[in-house]
Amino acid sequence: MTIALKRLLMMNVSSSIIFNYMGIFINLFIWEKGQQIFDVAWFNLVMFIAWGLAFMYGAKLLARFSIGSIMRISAICAGITFVLLSWVHVEPKLLYLSLIALPVGITNGFYASASNIGISLFGKGKEFTAFFSATNVIGQIIAFVNPLLFALIIKWIGFSGSFVVMFLFIGTMILVSFFVPHISLKEADEAVFKNFSIRKVFVTPSLKWMIPSLIAGGFFIQFQGIFSLIFTFSVTKDKLAIALLQIMYTAFTVASVYIYQRFSRTRSISDSRWLTFGMLAAATGFLLALFPTPSILILSNILTTIGLFFFFTIWSSRQFIATNHLEPIQQARFLVWRELILIISRIFMLALILGITDFNGFVFKAVMVFSFSSALLIPYFSSKSDASVKGIDC
Missing domain, CATH: 1.20.1250.20 (MFS general substrate transporter like domains)
Structure with a gap:
């Protein structure tokens, strides 16, 4: 290096x-x-x-x-x-x-x-x-x-x-x-914000399928991100215990890395199946949150943490593949749009979360079902984008 x-x-x-x-x-x-x-x-x-x-x-x-x-x-x-x-x-x-x-x-x-x-x-x-x-x-x-x-x-x-x-x-x-x-x-020959319209940046079928994938991904990431913290804070007020729970979630991420790398060498399980598994794990974690006892909330966080790892790993790699051929300035434009779409969808999710007062109310359940549905749509959008890269669906 x-x-x-x-x-x-x-x-x-x-x-x-x-x-x-x-x-x-x-x-x-x-x-x-x-x-x-x-x-x-x-x-x-x-x-x-x-x-x-x-x-x-x-x-x-x-x-x-x-x-x-x-x-x-x-x-x-x-x-x-x-x-x-x-x-x-x-x-x-x-x-x-x-x-x-x-x-x-x-x-x-x-x-x-x-x-x-x-x-x-x-x-x-x-x-x-x-x-x-x-x-x-x-x-x-x-x-x-x-x-x-x-x-x-x-x-x-x-x-x-x-x-x-x-x-x-x-x-x-x-x-x-x-x-x-x-x-x-x-x-760069051009400024980042020249030819910056979404139609000029997301020009191929694979890139266009990324737009709904990014929107759904933003909903999922934000719901999981904020409630993994709030669930942990609700379990205990002891800061050391909170830190240990965060370390435990990291340990499950590391274990997921090991399992994924081991099976990816042989390609015995396709990335699409890993992504589906990750979204199902996350969705199960969301459903468990309907029963907000300390042990269930911890289990919910474990499952959504595992789901988030597989989501990020495969979802991000597919985006890299789809943009790898672009010129540097085009990649920069794509990265700005990617960040903006994710942020806008996360802000939308946070606006919904503002109305939640407890884990037993209707608003929490409605927002959770919305996030649950978004998570299950991500493998479909991602597979459509991946198929377009391979020229299967152009």
Whole structure:
């Protein structure tokens, strides 16, 4: 692996620690304020609006600046987040939640645009295979260690102390950003947002079938993402126990990785069947959530976690295959649209979740059935897109 890729890997490590913390403990911090589903849903809704806008603006800035510059803006916004969490407390509560959500969304949006578009431009050689392998391994280690480490820090010095600790990783992220590869869209013949209409980006049958797949995927991802956290928070108030549950879910993901890799070598089970299995596991997890006892909620999270792994692995690889032949600027446009469609569908799902007050009410059951139906449609949309790539259905 080249020095440039090693530096990019170091950037991924420092940023992954920050994003893992934000995903679990900022949501827990908000949940503990009133244990209201509405509060967590509102925070995430505002965050994704900011995320989508920042992703688009970050893609535009890449025509003038390198990914390192965009990553520094992301790190600075992360710092603003922890300043607000530590020292700003305003009323009404919705304003406070929005103030926190905005820099969190901007942090994620800028980093996602720099990372996703930058990596798509960097290349796909053998050394990049080593880079992605190392990224996956490190990501799994962080998913194991980070929740436990910060649960202990919060128990020891409280949330405020953990916010201060995060500045160490933000500082690392800023420092490393000066040494990452100087990748940008300066060499592109056209601007990202020229010829950006959805008809001009999703031009082939396989790409067109991705649109409903992305919409359904956004619904599924958001429902699973927010309720896996809320179910866990509902099971126990002990932060160490919450961290251990998150580690257990990660362990099931790692086990799924091992099983999938072992069978994929022989191709004894097709990717379409793995995807169907994943969606059925997720759907079963959704159904179990209708019986909200602590043990059932944990089992529900296990099944939806397994389902999410197979969904992401196969769904993402099929998208890569369908876009691999595109020019860099076309790939950048596709990635921006992909992010926007996912974010819009996630915002729509969060708007529905705002009306949920408990796990036994009609609204929760209706939203769950909607997510359940979306999950079951994904294999169909994905297979249609895959068939179009192979020229079976053009």
